[in-house]
Amino acid sequence: METNTMIQKTEDYVLHTYNRYQIVFEKGEGVYLYDSEGKKYLDFAAGIGVNSLGYGNPKYKQALKDQIDSLTHISNLFYNEPLSCAAEKLVKATGLSKAFFTNSGTEAIEGALKAAKKYAYTKGRPEANTIIAMEHSFHGRSVGALSVTGNEPYRKPFIPLMPGAKFAEFNNFESVKALADENTCAIILETLQGEGGIYPADEAFIKDVRALCDEKDIVLIIDEVQCGMGRTGWFFAYQKYGIKPDIVTCAKALGCGVPVGAFVLNEKMASSTLVAGDHGSTYGGNPLVCRAVSTVFDLYEEENVIENVKTLTPVLEAALDSLVDKYDIVKGRRGMGFMQGLIIDPSVKVNDIILKALEEGLIVISAEGNVLRFLPPLIISKENIEEMLIKLSKALA
Numbered sequence: 001m002e003t004n005t006m007i008q009k010t011e012d013y014v015l016h017t018y019n020r021y022q023i024v025f026e027k028g029e030g031v032y033l034y035d036s037e038g039k040k041y042l043d044f045a046a047g048i049g050v051n052s053l054g055y056g057n058p059k060y061k062q063a064l065k066d067q068i069d070s071l072t073h074i075s076n077l078f079y080n081e082p083l084s085c086a087a088e089k090l091v092k093a094t095g096l097s098k099a100f101f102t103n104s105g106t107e108a109i110e111g112a113l114k115a116a117k118k119y120a121y122t123k124g125r126p127e128a129n130t131i132i133a134m135e136h137s138f139h140g141r142s143v144g145a146l147s148v149t150g151n152e153p154y155r156k157p158f159i160p161l162m163p164g165a166k167f168a169e170f171n172n173f174e175s176v177k178a179l180a181d182e183n184t185c186a187i188i189l190e191t192l193q194g195e196g197g198i199y200p201a202d203e204a205f206i207k208d209v210r211a212l213c214d215e216k217d218i219v220l221i222i223d224e225v226q227c228g229m230g231r232t233g234w235f236f237a238y239q240k241y242g243i244k245p246d247i248v249t250c251a252k253a254l255g256c257g258v259p260v261g262a263f264v265l266n267e268k269m270a271s272s273t274l275v276a277g278d279h280g281s282t283y284g285g286n287p288l289v290c291r292a293v294s295t296v297f298d299l300y301e302e303e304n305v306i307e308n309v310k311t312l313t314p315v316l317e318a319a320l321d322s323l324v325d326k327y328d329i330v331k332g333r334r335g336m337g338f339m340q341g342l343i344i345d346p347s348v349k350v351n352d353i354i355l356k357a358l359e360e361g362l363i364v365i366s367a368e369g370n371v372l373r374f375l376p377p378l379i380i381s382k383e384n385i386e387e388m389l390i391k392l393s394k395a396l397a
């Protein structure tokens with residue numbers, strides 16, 4: 001099919017909720033994507049932080065093919081081997097106790113919110129239904145997840161949403177403390193805010209919030225849908241701060257390309273919240289996606305994926321910092337590991353830079369607040385970073 005025909009047909013039949021770039025991708029290999037005209041792109045967006053292993057990993061592909069040959073779906077009324085393996089690996093990586101698999105990050109948030117509400121209910125505090133969330137946060141587009149998303153334009157057309165959500169200032173512990181009372185059920189935050197503009201949590205902030213939750217028996221939900229699964233150089237970014245959430249949510253890179261998310265609970269939550277009949281999902285944790293998850297964990301280990309992030313983070317940071325020094329329109333850099341943002345002067349539209357970069361054969365994306373966002377596959381090399389720097393320099397110039 002002609003490129004223009006594919007684009008037109010999509011616009012004719014798919015609801016227009018995305019302003020898409022005028023490119024049709026056909027295949028991927030390693031850290032490169034190829035469009036319908038055969039043009040090659042270096043991918044520093046990885047499908048919005050999903051394709052951590054890049055494209056076409058032979059072992060990943062073979063595992064999925066094998067699983068398709070044996071079984072893709074049964075139901076959660078029965079057991080399957082990939083589910084047991086995926087859950088064990090995920091629980092061990094989080095340092096928590098029990099996992100529930102979902103089909104997306106949004107649904108992981110929904111489950112976490114329900115678990116927190118059930119905890120207050122079990123504890124004889126059913127009236128405790130306030131959830132403290134952060135400004136600039138992003139947790140998803142469903143009614144529950146949107147209720148705790150700190151982006152007013154996203155929420156406004158859909159109010160009234162879930163009642164009880166209150167917003168505190170990220171990295172301002174006093175603003176969180178001021179909202180916390182006996183009616184607070186949960187505090188939800190991202191360790192490193194993604195969509196909101198790449199804001200890492202301060203160590204003191206996250207530790208103070210953890211202590212406040214312990215003191216007041218508030219459930220701490222940490223959303224690592226974007227910053228988890230090795231992206232920061234830690235399996236989960238909270239591990240860098242030496243704290244543990246009561247519930248962590250995970251998705252994006254969890255299955256490296258199949259639709260899967262999860263929320264993982266600590267022992268306290270697992271033993272006193274959701275029980276049979278409280279929650280469910282027809283697809284959730286089916287053999288196909290769990291085979292992917294299980295394989296992803298194996299490949300992270302075999303291919304030293306997190307080591308690669310740790311080793312190359314200083315190289316990526318230095319490359320991006322050099323752009324801050326060289327171009328007046330690049331005001332600064334924020335981020336952790338392979339989740340980085342360049343702050344662009346408000347006089348220049350980030351989208352114009354993205355379009356120029358695409359012309360140069362480089363994929364980068366944006367985040368709120370005129371930020372150019374970098375979420376490369378976790379398998380990039382030093383040479384890939386150098387190539388990115390050359391292409392992006394041309395786009396900025």
Ligand SMILES: *Cc1c(COP(=O)(O)O)cnc(C)c1O
Nearest residue numbers: 104105106138139140194225226
């Ligand atoms: C992407 C994202 C979500 C939503 O995940 P979906 O898979 O799009 O539903 C939730 N939280 C964070 C931090 C995200 O980055």
